[in-house]
Amino acid sequence: MIYFLDLFGVFVFAISGSLAAGRKHLDLFGVIVLALATALGGGTIRDLILGAQPIFWVADPIYIYVAIIAALITIIASRTPPLTSTVLQIADAIGLAVFTVVGTQRALGFEVQPVIAIMMGVMTGVVGGMIRDMLAGEIPLILRREIYATASICGGVVYILTIHFLHMDVLSTYLAIFIVLALRLGAIHWNISLPIFHDRRKEGNRMNK
Amino acid sequence: MIYFLDLFGVFVFAISGSLAAGRKHLDLFGVIVLALATALGGGTIRDLILGAQPIFWVADPIYIYVAIIAALITIIASRTPPLTSTVLQIADAIGLAVFTVVGTQRALGFEVQPVIAIMMGVMTGVVGGMIRDMLAGEIPLILRREIYATASICGGVVYILTIHFLHMDVLSTYLAIFIVLALRLGAIHWNISLPIFHDRRKEGNRMNK
Amino acid sequence: MIYFLDLFGVFVFAISGSLAAGRKHLDLFGVIVLALATALGGGTIRDLILGAQPIFWVADPIYIYVAIIAALITIIASRTPPLTSTVLQIADAIGLAVFTVVGTQRALGFEVQPVIAIMMGVMTGVVGGMIRDMLAGEIPLILRREIYATASICGGVVYILTIHFLHMDVLSTYLAIFIVLALRLGAIHWNISLPIFHDRRKEGNRMNK
Structure with a gap:
């Protein structure tokens, strides 16, 4: 079940990457690279840092195929009426929630x-x-927008706490997914964001310039 | 022979990095960093993902020396008449072809x-x-231009197929190098490119904005 | 002693990352990400390339806590009068010096x-x-400014030479730190920089365009 949700997350994130590629007028190869980077990039860095060899998509290339198929579908579908923004946001939130739990679980397997x-x-x-976003030449959106990573952090904390104190394995998984989803969708619906850090002392502290 | 072609590829890619640094008015250290990153970056990421320790240039630092020498030559040569664009493009295509085969071979050693x-x-x-390109503050060229990665993919496919079905080891190597070169130089000569993905539904699908 | 200097370096580099986040109007999460990336990014890439598992901050999460605390202090302190640029530059130079020696030592432990x-x-x-700088959407400062990496290189060379020929362990450490500090602060004080590489043949050598 989690495996299929994980593949669904890969599919959704790959669409997100393909759409970013479309906005930047990349070619076919560029679309596939952004799809792969968006869908597999986070898990790859995680596995490298954990020393978790082989990397998840090297061990199981279906992740690659799912991301490439998502990219091709996005290109083909670009001539049809668009999915509504809401559908895509909900799908993206599911991806975030599942990736959070899968990543936390994978790390716990290495006794960190x-x-x-x-x-x-x-x-x-x-x-x-x-x-x-960096491949597309932009400052990562995640660093300057509404509750996104924060939802992920809360989900991870809930997962760790319930696993540790209540020893509920499957239940923890779904509870954590639910928490991330609820926070993320709530933030979208009520347009809640983290405070922005405006540094008021502009020039004074540019220690590196 | 492949070893020398590999070092030639490092040399050529390091020149490409140094020229990019020159266009951005980087200092001497910046030129060397871009030379090293361009020449050794791809193989480094490959080795990290494969878990191929030690990384190729840690095991054999001659790669570092070749890249640094290429950077210094590029700087010194900047006062002389330039190499023609054609010479550089052919050299770059040779680098791409050799790197493709070397990378595929290295991966096969890990039974992926x-x-x-x-x-x-x-x-x-x-x-x-x-x-x-990212260090130079630009969207990677490779994602939006003519046949480049595609030539590399075709070379890799040919290499794998001929190794697997025909068991020709040395011949496969040179055949794959030839395929990449032919496709890349053909694309330059006839100015062929991949179709670009223009997403027509601009604002509608910015799911992350 | 070196351990505390190392944590001090993490603290100072995290402040540098937080200030960059403030200039780009990132949110709270963005500030913490830039603080962590600036403070821990170099050592992380080093450990990945060396195959030094577990990564230093996975083995000892105090590095994470120090960076996060530095980010929070930077945010809170943004309402107070700023530290002078000079204080920050000296702190940054100490961070550079200590990180150089710690990184060189760590690598020598892997017999490279x-x-x-x-x-x-x-x-x-x-x-x-x-x-x-890349997360903040800028060309890395380090590639185009005064003596910075050069000070680090000289410190590393002095450390290696004195360890190898004079077998002075503790003394080498402090000598190398002193060399980096002296060069870096000297470069700031007298405004010395590396020559910049202006390529004069603009269009002629854009082999990739």
């Missing part, structure tokens, strides 16, 4: 401390989108 | 599936140039 | 060749700042 496991969950969820 | 071996060949050939 | 150890020291010192 809880804070590391939570970080790995967040990285699985958000680093792909950061690579997508 | 064919699709992974092909990806590792392409990454060896193109990721260095992508890092170069 | 001297040139690799020096590279690892430089990467520990400068790659975090490069990631910070």
Whole structure:
């Protein structure tokens, strides 16, 4: 079940990457690279940091095929009426939620401390989108917008706490997915964001310039 | 022979990185960093993903020396009449072809599936140039221009197929190099490119904005 | 002692990342990501390339806590009068010096060749700042400004030479730190920089365009 949700997350994130490629007028190869980077980038960095060899998509290339198929579908579908923004946002939130839990679980398999496991969950969820934005020449959206990573962090914390204190394995998984989804969709619906850090002392502290 | 072609590829890619640094008015250190990143970046990412320790240039630092020498030569030569664009493009195509085959071979040594071996060949050939462009503050050229990665993919496929079905080892190597070269130089000569993905539904699908 | 200097370096580099985030109006999560990336990015890439598992901050999460605390202090302190630019530059130079020596030492523990150890020291010192600038959408400062990486390289060379020929362990450490500090602060004080590479043959050598 989680495996299929994980593949669904790959599919959705690959669409997100393909759409970004379309906005930048990349060619066919560029669309596939952005699809792969968005869908697999977070998990790849996680596995590298954990020393989790082989990397998940090297061990099981179906992840690659799903991302490429998503890219091709996005290109073909670009002549049809668009999906509504809402559908895409809900799909993206599901991807974020599943990636968070999958990443946290994978990290716990390497007996790291809880804070590391939570970080790995967040990285699985958000680093792909950061690579997508950097390849597209933009400051990663995730660093300047509404509740996104925060939802992922909360999901990871809930997962770790319920696993540790209540020993509920399957239930923890779905509870954490639910928490991320609820926070993310709630933030979209009520347009809630984190405070922005405006540094008021502009020039004074440019220590590196 | 392949070893020398590989070092030639490093040399050529390092020149490409140095020229990009020159266009951005980087300092001496910046030129060397872009030379190293362009020449060694693809193989480094490949080795990290394969878990191929030690990384090729840690095991054999001659790769570093060749890249640094190429950077210094580029700087010194900037006062002389330029090489023609054609000479540089042919050299770059040779680098792409050799890197593709070397990367695919290296991956096969780790008993990965064919699709992974092909990806590792392409990454060896193109990721260095992508890092170069991102360090220079640009959207990677490779994502929006004529046949480049596609030539690399075709070379990798031919290599895998001929190795697998015909068991010709040395011949496969040269055949694959020839395929990449022919496709890349043909694309330059006839100015062929991949179709560009123009998404027509601009605002409607910006699911992350 | 070196351990505390190392944590001090993490603290200072995290402030540098937080200030960059403030200039780009990132949100709270963005500030923490830039703080972590600047403070831990160089050592992370170093450990990945060396195959040094577990990564230093996975083994000892105090590095994460120090970086996050530095980010929070930077945000809170943004309402107070700023530290002078000079204080920040000296702190940054200490961070560079300590990271260089720590990185070189860590590499020597993996029995790599001297040139690799020096590279690892430089990467520990400068790659975090490069990631910070790329995340903030800028060409890395390090590639186009005054003596910075050069100070780090000289410190690494001095460390390797004195360890190898004079077998002075603790003394080498402090000598190398002093060399980096002296060169870096001297470069700031007298405004010395590396020559910039202006390529005069603009269009002629754009082999990739």
